[in-house]
């Protein structure tokens with residue numbers, strides 16, 4: 001690329017004029033409408049603003065097949081990622097090619113009209129193999145493809161009515177044309193972009209600054225704020241972190257802009273896609289690292305892609321893409337020289353001390369409230385990360401007791417609550433089976449469906465408590481393992497989930513029969529009674545299993561406390 005040829009002329013968008021959009025909006029109200037999913041909203045935004053140029057809409061079957069098979073649209077242009085509108089079978093049945101449909105955001109605002117010219121059933125296994133290199137659902141995009149995306153794809157051109165609404169960080173969001181205009185205004189011709197979904201630490205700051213210096217280019221920090229890998233630091237926190245790092249660059253040479261992209265973690269193909277998107281944003285150079293947009297390990301514990309596959313594929317298409325790759329340098333801190341250096345440029349490796357903190361180690365230190373040295377990150381970044389991710393001993397968590405009726409769940413849960421309240425520090429709520437059935441689930445019975453609803457409600461309340469830094473203690477029977485696992489997943493986004501099996505045998509519960517229910521169940525006067533006439537899945541891997549037959553309640557509660565302590569959930573002040 002010759003930077004002098006980077007004329008930064010506006011790129012074509014799919015929006016109609018303001019006047020037409022007002023008219024279209026009224027007309028579109030009568031059309032059949034599709035409520036876009038969060039990922040589809042991200043895709044639509046970049047389609048409409050030219051970020052996905054040359055695409056003019058969601059892929060038709062012919063374009064889709066070309067993209068899946070050989071990364072090319074039917075007209076031969078390079079495009080590595082299927083941008084498709086997946087819908088449910090029920091919706092697809094109502095649509096005929098030739099029909100216009102309104103695309104709405106999650107609040108019902110009409111964003112665009114899709115003129116459907118194609119309706120087709122994708123071969124998802126094939127798509128997974130070709131695009132993501134594997135049909136393994138441990139890959140987040142393969143999981144999405146099989147378990148979230150609808151079975152039918154609609155293709156056709158888009159008429160853009162309005163941008164998706166964002167209330168956060170509006171000043172930091174730019175369309176391709178806004179960035180192009182900004183670069184034009186500042187006289188920037190050569191621009192190197194850095195793509196990221198993680199907070200920036202010193203090594204990233206060093207490598208991006210170095211990349212810009214080496215190509216004598218201006219620097220665009222271009223973080224993804226659409227959808228990234230599940231489990232990533234949320235974008236609100238990240239943007240506050242980026243803002244803190246921005247000060248470390250010379251203001252006249254560097255800028256930051258937020259990209260509403262929904263990543264697929266597709267490694268090599270994703271790198272090419274990222275390059276094309278940056279090219280559309282007026283960028284001339286793009287940093288590609290080791291394992292760019294890597295999805296982590298597959299279900300056999302191996303990497304999905306080779307560490308340099310992304311760089312190789314990018315290099316292969318670089319000339320055609322019109323954006324130059326800048327290979328990312330792996331930067332490490334050399335203690336003796338108190339500076340970052342690219343690891344492959346250190347000649348005296350065996351004479352110096354090389355320091356590095358891995359992502360896993362960083363997460364461990366944050367979780368345990370341990371020191372994060374100044375050579376590793378910036379004070380303000382660490383402060384933001386600690387604010388969102390306090391150490392485990394200050395985060396919320398959930399203790400989930402499960403076991404037969406009369407096993408002693410409520411008694412132990414009560415004892416635990418009192419002990420936690422004696423320690424103080426976090427608000428504690430007991431969601432006992434009976435309390436919940438009175439206040440949240442009074443209309444429910446004991447069918448599988450009703451029990452599941454009951455447990456999901458408990459899980460929802462516990463996840464909100466956990467998110468807000470409190471302690472939720474739950475004590476339902478919760479007989480189904482799959483439902484308990486779903487609740488675990490809800491809660492683990494926000495804090496620890498401690499499953500405690502109160503393992504009192506059914507014989508013992510029946511012998512105690514504290515409420516006289518077992519007798520009634522045996523006589524058939526209570527139906528679907530857990531352990532007598534209804535199933536109970538014994539927890540396979542609970543954090544703790546309690547034997548109440550030989551041990552008293554107080555000691556059971558103590559065991560839970562000790563478990564919490566060993567998990568780092570309770571600590572001295």
Ligand code: PPS
Pocket residue numbers: 404405406407410433434437446450451452454455475476477478479515517526527528529530534
């Ligand atoms: S569940 O399965 O988790 O939704 O059950 P839960 O909300 O914990 O409610 C269990 C309490 O309801 C009483 N009860 C029954 N239990 C099991 N099976 C049947 N059919 C049933 N009918 C009423 C029983 O007293 C349980 O109380 P606990 O506190 O477990 O002893």
